[in-house]
Amino acid sequence: MSKNDTIKKRYNRIAPIYDSLELLMEKGKMGGWRQNLWQKVQNKIDKAGMKLLEAGVGSGKNIEYYPDDLEIFAIDFSPKMLKEAEKKAQKYNKEVNLLEMDIQDLDFEDNYFDLIINSCVFCSVPDPVKGLKELKRVLKQDGRIIMLEHMRSQNEFVGKMMDLFNWVSLYTWGANINRKTMQNIEKAGLELVEVNDLMSDIVKEIELKK
Numbered sequence: 001m002s003k004n005d006t007i008k009k010r011y012n013r014i015a016p017i018y019d020s021l022e023l024l025m026e027k028g029k030m031g032g033w034r035q036n037l038w039q040k041v042q043n044k045i046d047k048a049g050m051k052l053l054e055a056g057v058g059s060g061k062n063i064e065y066y067p068d069d070l071e072i073f074a075i076d077f078s079p080k081m082l083k084e085a086e087k088k089a090q091k092y093n094k095e096v097n098l099l100e101m102d103i104q105d106l107d108f109e110d111n112y113f114d115l116i117i118n119s120c121v122f123c124s125v126p127d128p129v130k131g132l133k134e135l136k137r138v139l140k141q142d143g144r145i146i147m148l149e150h151m152r153s154q155n156e157f158v159g160k161m162m163d164l165f166n167w168v169s170l171y172t173w174g175a176n177i178n179r180k181t182m183q184n185i186e187k188a189g190l191e192l193v194e195v196n197d198l199m200s201d202i203v204k205e206i207e208l209k210k
């Protein structure tokens with residue numbers, strides 16, 4: 001089985017219980033981090049007809065925050081996660097084009113989106129640099145990528161612990177806890193606009209441009 005199929009299968013498996021598993025985290029810090037991220041998005045809406053992509057929409061936890069005045073596309077490669085996202089779109093009465101698609105091979109033309117958002121996605125994209133390069137390709141020249149991502153700590157001890165226990169989250173969730181996301185961003189040729197550490201150096205809100 002390819003790496004893509006393995007990760008997809010894990011998210012399909014976990015999709016029906018994904019929200020319950022993450023409930024505590026969402027009620028804790030994560031919910032607030034999401035709200036801040038979408039406030040940042042709101043502040044960037046400065047013209048009509050802007051296009052936004054949520055890459056790796058998952059079960060649709062960001063959908064309730066989608067601004068009403070944008071054309072929104074949300075993609076994921078797990079059909080079962082997309083099914084959960086569809087329920088959220090109905091629940092919150094949001095207009096969103098939900099599509100089954102691979103971040104590493106996006107079916108959008110170059111320079112298409114004004115804003116690209118992702119939360120907790122590049123821990124599981126099988127080839128993160130390829131995925132980030134695809135986001136760069138579909139981002140407009142003056143566009144912005146805003147992401148909320150957890151990654152491997154730079155602290156030697158904590159980083160090594162994350163390496164040691166990575167297999168647990170990889171097997172159950174399909175997510176890695178030891179991704180070197182800042183290096184991956186650099187390898188993809190994206191430029192940092194702003195980086196905020198939210199939890200030590202492990203969870204960050206990052207704004208990027210091409």
Ligand SMILES: C[S@@+](CC[C@H](N)C(=O)[O-])C[C@H]1O[C@@H](n2cnc3c(N)ncnc32)[C@H](O)[C@@H]1O
Pocket residue numbers: 007008011055056057058059060061062075076077078081101102103104118119120121124125126131175
């Ligand atoms: C940890 S979940 C996060 C979901 C959501 N963004 C959130 O904040 O709750 C990661 C999601 O990324 C999706 N994903 C991982 N690799 C992908 C890829 N190559 N293409 C599309 N979706 C991908 C998974 O299917 C999963 O739904």
